[in-house]
Amino acid sequence: MLRVAVIGAGAISAAHIQAYLSFPERCRIVAVADVFPEKAEESIRRFGLQAKAVADYKELLGEGIDLVSVCTPPYTHAPITIDFLLAGTNVVVEKPMASSLQECDEMLAAAAKSGKRLSVIAQNRFRTPMMKLKQIVDEGVAGKILHAQVDSFWWRGHCYYDLWWRGTWEKEGGGCTINHAVHHIDALQWMMGMPEEVHAFMSNTAHDNAEVEDLSVAVLRFKGGALGxxxxxxxxxxxxxxxxxxxxxxxxxxxxxxxxxxxxxxxFPAPNPTLEQQIQALYEQLPDVEYEGHKGQIDNVLQAIENGSDLLIDGTSGRNTLEFITAIYKSASTGQSVKLPLSRNDEFYTREGIQAKATHFYEKTRSVTAFAKNDITISGQ
Structure with missing residues (x-):
């Protein structure tokens, strides 16, 4: 029976808690931590957990915790993850992996040193249509991929960025590109690999209470000539x-x-129903995923800890997604095309460099600790 702790009791933590509760024979949540301890206590009451609430996650280091879920704001992901890894605890960290590539590399180094598992949340890989699409791409039945189009369309009201950690380069690490499109960008790099070159534009069109973008468009060039x-x-x-x-x-x-x-x-084109039927038959023959979303990823992590199997989404995969996003931010901020991979000497490699060089659209002037209702939507694509 694995002992689990959830760090951060904000809205996304509910998805982690519900996932763990789906496997009562394999794990048990023993602690919930949040800098606002009343939020941790409320989560414990809400889900009927036999767990303790703590304000400082460091109280749990060395307490024999087998696995933690880090569900805190992005700027805290690296230090919390590193502390637990070096204390001998496996870690699942919410997206984005961190606020900078430097922090990602420090997290990967801690995982290598400790020998513990590090997984970055990308729960949409654990959805049947996504998993089947990946397998069909790998089979090559559609031919060489020539063009990719990703539309990561969301809508958030002006007050969305009033939450204390949102809307700043320091704490959120960016806007919709890093915190909404991250799922689709992860899926794209999973299926097609990393682009070789990125040219991007970004703007803040409707949220003048945020430093960060609410809209970005990136054009990609992949090895072999494919565009996206x-x-x-x-x-x-x-x-x-x-x-x-x-x-x-x-x-x-x-x-x-x-x-x-x-x-x-x-x-000129003519329909090819034979190939369409062949691909459809393959799609239907592929198995559905056993557990979807966060539950699927938590199951994958539990299996990796229990029997040494591979993680579908490890720290390297999480870093790749952040490097992709960092290239978009660098190009949009500098007006230049960006070639990948980015070096450790790149001005956008560190959090400090991003804060200094990324375009700041507005000054964040309003901050609330929490919303009265904190229901959220999670992408199903």
């Missing part, structure tokens, strides 16, 4: 989200859709 585009937004009504991959032989996407063409004698 990623739109990250919290100004899109309806919140439609999609990943479209155009292969040489067929279009495949999430939400799931297939379209395949062959060339007529004059070069």
């Amino acid at each position: 585009q990623v739109t990250s937004s919290v100004v899109h009504h309806g919140e439609e989200q999609q990943i479209i991959l155009q292969g040489a032989d067929a279009r495949i996407s999430i939400p799931w859709k297939i379209k395949a063409s062959v060339s007529k004698e004059n070069g």
